[in-house]
Amino acid sequence: MIEKQHLIDRFISYVTVDTESDPESDTTPSSAKQWDLANALVEELKTIGLVDVTIDDNAYIMATLPSNVDHDVPTIGFVSHFDTTPDFTGKDVNPQVIENYDGKDIVLNEAENIVLSPDYFEDLLQYKGQTIITTDGTTLLGADDKAGIAEIISAMEYLVKHPELKHGKIRVGFTPDEEIGRGAHKFDVNKFGAEWAYTMDGSQIGELEYENFNAAGALVTIKGKIVHPGYAKGKMVNSMYIATDYINSLPRLETPEHTADREGFFHLYSIKGEVDSTQLQYIIRDHDRGHFEARKEMMVKLANELNSQFEKEVVSVEIKDQYFNMREKIEPVMHIVDLAEEAMKLAGITPLIKPIRGGTDGSQLSFMGLPCPNIFAGGHNFHGRFEYVPVESMLKAIEVIVNIAQLAAKK
DSSP: OOOHHHHHHHHHHHHTSOOBOOTTOOSSSSSTTHHHHHHHHHHHHHHHTOEEEEEOTTOOEEEEEOOOOSSOOOOEEEEEEOOBOTTSOOTTOOOEEESSOOSSOEEEETTTTEEEOTTTOGGGGGGTTSOEEEOOSSSOOOHHHHHHHHHHHHHHHHHHHOTTSOOOOEEEEEESOGGGTOTTTTOOHHHHOOSEEEEEEEOSTTEEEOOBOEEEEEEEEEEOBOOOGGGOTTTOBOHHHHHHHHHHHSOTTSSGGGOOTTOOEEEEEEEEEOSSEEEEEEEEEESSHHHHHHHHHHHHHHHHHHHTTSSSOOEEEEEEEEEOOTHHHHGGGTHHHHHHHHHHHHTTOOOEEOOBSSOOHHHHHHHTTOOOOEEEOOOBSTTSTTOEEEHHHHHHHHHHHHHHHHHTTOO
16 A cells, blocks of 8 residues: 555645634635645645646635546545644644554653553554654644545555556545534535545544534523622622523533433533623534434523513523534435445454544535545544544555445446
8 A cells, every 4th residue: 555654744744734723714714824735735636646636715625536447437535624623723733753652651742741641541552563643742733634634645646556446536625624613614516526425534443434413503692780789689680690590400411521422412612701791602412313403492491491580581592503413314325334334344444333423524515415424534632732643544544445446436
């Protein structure tokens, strides 16, 4: 397959470019610096031999590997995103390459005593003897999802160099702003022209996912009444106390830190409050559509109950759906999941089929008419200083892409 050092060099060239997205921006891409990597990727796609390489005004990249078979086969696609999360800095990433990992603590930053330890991150022990790329403890790594980009480009490069491997037409797509929920918003599905695709945006080796959360955001606004505290009896309405009642009335154990697998949650991630006004920002998540709708109804009902204690409305709730569980769009075409599962088994990988406790571009693309399951990219501990990726997992991901390409071209 692809030479190991070549893959490492490619991946490092991507992660050392800062592409952090900006949720406060209303442009696409949300940060101008995403163009730096986007433009470089366009040139690289041309260099490795792909055709119809395009980048639009919003930095969406598409390219084609032409079919090399003489019979009709479906056009398939592979998609990844090049932005990194604003949750943790992606500026001045300084990757460390750990050869032949010995299973012990990895000192990421001696000066700041930052240690990546298998005592806390048990998954590290799966990769004993392998090559692991880590951060230096001061930034994220960016394997989410630059590992996916490196794998897709490397797989396409391999197929170009090995025409004896038969495949149909393959489309490649790279998107901005996935980390702020906008990665698919301006993706031109018709232009992409694939019958189905795969996002290379999962975590550990073997992950294959076609279920994700139904997702919504909720803004709860509480209006109070500010009065001089010395003369406040019977007059002041402290919005922060009402906000506390609202928070405590939601199920305390249905939060991210108390749930797993298919269990949904309410997640309060921001509070801004004064006596006169308080705002609570929540995200609502559930794999089950019925339970998801019930969670939204619960938040509205709670606001109504609190309002009944006052002469006028003091609590309002604004809920906006963000994305839905792609399972309902994938199940009618389950052969695309079966094909990916077969491709993994051919690579000697045991598929880990499980729901995503989050979302990918693929969930939105599936509802836009492009069924799009998610495949592992190999990284762990995304969105923080302890992020790492085993190179061998990336090599296996490349092998899976190549296998899918060949399997999809069989008569």
